[in-house]
Each structure stands twice: as C-alpha cells, then as structure tokens.
Amino acid sequence: MARIAYFRVSTRDQSIESQRHTLGGSFDKEFSDHGVSGTVAALERPGFQACASYLREGDTLCVYAVDRLGRDSIDVQTTVRDLMAKGVIVDVHGLGPIVGDAGVLVLTLLAQLAQMERNRIIERTDAGRAKAKIDIATTGKTQKGATSLGRPVQHDAQAIAARSWELGSIAKAAEALGVSEATVSRARRQFPRVAA
Incomplete structure (x- = not known):
C-alpha cells in the first residue's frame, strides 16, 4: 500500500515544488508531467501513463488539485473511476479521498469547473489577441507597445x-x-x- 504523488505543470518554466510542498512529501514514488496541458488526455501524458501502470490495489494517489489530473471533465472522471475500479484511492488535496457516490459527485463538479476555467482562459486569450490585432491595425501598436504579435524579430x-x-x-x-x-x-x- 504505497503513497504515490502525481504532479503536472503546463509550461516547462513552471515548477512542481509548490505542489510537492503543499502535499507534504514523503511519498513512496512520484510521477510528473512538465510542460503538458491539462487538455491532453491523462493516459497520453508520459508521466501519468507511468503512474497509472505503477499503481496497485490499495495504493493512494495524491494530487494537488483536480485540474492537475486534467481539464477535460469526461477524461478526469473516466481516469478516476478506472483507478477506483483498480482499487486505488485518489486523494485530492483539500478534498480528501474520493470515495463512494458522494465523492464521485464532488469530483464531477470540480472536473467540470476545471474544464469551464480552461474554456474561459481560451476565451480571454482569444479576446486579447483580437483586441491587439485591432490596435495594431489602427495605431500600429498593441496596448503594451508591441508593433507585432508573436516573438519579435531579432535578426535580419x-x-x-x-x-x-x-x-x-x-x-x-x-x-x-x-x-x-x-x-x-x-x-x-x-x-x-x-x-x-
């Protein structure tokens, strides 16, 4: 009965250390994915795939938040249900172990909220990009003073x-x-x- 941790960060420059610190450490084994979006299905992420293969009946999988498992509601629910069917306890920080119908219901709501937040991030990004394009077309610069979108050209x-x-x-x-x-x-x- 091992205590296993899974960490995920969306960009390579982010660190898993705050997640590890919050969960308290002292795990039997840790798995992580760096620079992998939560929109990528759990079993398509190398770190989570290795984690799922390692987990055995009676093990506890500890995660910092539901959105670390993913931001697609159906994928998160399927992943957790598959782990529970295998006899693995999924423990989400601040929520506790997901057990029984009530635990699955709370998980479903949190997974849906994670997916909604991802959709809102996309909407805000798209709106900002559209506004920047309009600003460049009308004034030649974005609100932050850039003259183009994307990385600046540094070489001829x-x-x-x-x-x-x-x-x-x-x-x-x-x-x-x-x-x-x-x-x-x-x-x-x-x-x-x-x-x-």
Whole structure:
C-alpha cells in the first residue's frame, strides 16, 4: 500500500515544488508531467501513463488539485473511476479521498469547473489577441507597445543567409555572426542561394 504523488505543470518554466510542498512529501514514488496541458488526455501524458501502470490495489494517489489530473471533465472522471475500479484511492488535496457516490459527485463538479476555467482562459486569450490585432491595425501598436504579435524579430534573416552562403558553412556563419546554427539554417531556408 504505497503513497504515490502525481504532479503536472503546463509550461516547462513552471515548477512542481509548490505542489510537492503543499502535499507534504514523503511519498513512496512520484510521477510528473512538465510542460503538458491539462487538455491532453491523462493516459497520453508520459508521466501519468507511468503512474497509472505503477499503481496497485490499495495504493493512494495524491494530487494537488483536480485540474492537475486534467481539464477535460469526461477524461478526469473516466481516469478516476478506472483507478477506483483498480482499487486505488485518489486523494485530492483539500478534498480528501474520493470515495463512494458522494465523492464521485464532488469530483464531477470540480472536473467540470476545471474544464469551464480552461474554456474561459481560451476565451480571454482569444479576446486579447483580437483586441491587439485591432490596435495594431489602427495605431500600429498593441496596448503594451508591441508593433507585432508573436516573438519579435531579432535578426535580419536575409543578411544572415547571404553571409552564410559567402562563408560556405552554417557553422562558420553562426560563429561569425554570433547566432545559433538553427538561426542560420532557418535563414537559408527562407533565402535560398540563387544560382549565378
């Protein structure tokens, strides 16, 4: 009867440490997924897949919140029901072990709230992007002063490509220009050498 933890963060620059600290540590085994959206089905995440394979009857799976299991209500409910059928106890921080019909009902409501929040995040992001496009079209800048959406262009791809063709090597051009070889390769694809 092992105590197992599962952690998930949506972006690579986030840390699971706050989840681990809140759950109190001292687990027999830990599994995690880094940089994986909650919209990805639980069994399609490598960390959770390994966790599900490891769990045995009588084990307790500890998670920080329902949305760490996922943000798709049906997937979360299916995942928890499958674990319960296997004899695994699912313990959600602040909620406790999911047991019986009442536990499943609370889980269903929380999973639906997690999915609603995900939908609201998408709506807010889309609305912000639409507003930024309008601002750029009318004033030339977004509310935050950017002149375009996406990552800013940091290098002159045409100049990089031209210099790389002159030097005859991606590695030589990258070293001479102080950029990565990937940047030189992209520039070459964008501005292929024209035969004389």
